[in-house]
Amino acid sequence: MKMKRAYLAIAITALVVTVLLISLRAYYVAIALIAGVLIIGHRELWSLLRSRKLPPIDERVRENTTKSIRNGFIFLVMALAFLMLPFSVWLTDTPSMVHVLDGLFLSAGVVYLLSYLFYDRVAPGLDAKGSAMLRIFLMVAGISFGTFIISVFLHNALSGLFDIEEPVFFVIAVFVSPLAFAVGIIGSMVMFIRGLFSKAL
Secondary structure, X not given: OHHHHHHHHHHHHHXXXXXXXXHOOOHHHHXXXXXXXXXXXXXXXXXXXHHOOOOOOOHHHHHHHHHHHHHHHHHHHHHXXXXXXXXXXOOOOOOOHHXXXXXXXXXXXXXXXXXXXXXXXXXXXXXXXXXXXXXHHHHHHHHHXXXXXXXXXXXXXXXXXXXXXXXXXXXXXXXXXXXXXXXXXXXXXXXXXXXXXXXXX
């Protein structure tokens, strides 16, 4: 009963905020908010549509949800921190704050969903070697993305300060980081799908 009330309160709050955002013509943020709520409540929503009752919340589900929310929050903080680098030195055209917010909300929602699927289905379906490979690929993707942002920042900063065409960070940003990121993402997807569809649950 408490879970039904909490879910109803979240849905009503999201609806009120969505109406407010639409009245302010922040359509992208409203869409991102709706998508985020649907992603976070996908399990409960599916159960309500199918059986008209909320699914049972056991210790495993609660732990998976807590970890997934933590991952989404960490991603949001890291994304904001990385965004501060290019904006602080005007390396890119200043985008609309609405587009930045809707991108962050949607990305954090996707991170939450993938995290929940990982803890609920993928982790139990992978052996120790598969889990280690998935972590390695994710680390490669994360480090290469961070390296790309920092390299762009340093290349532009050094080129602007010393009025030279700095080659090292340019090569890292244009060739090395994207290649490493592609390897990390593709490898992560392969291991994730392998664990997701594994029968060893």
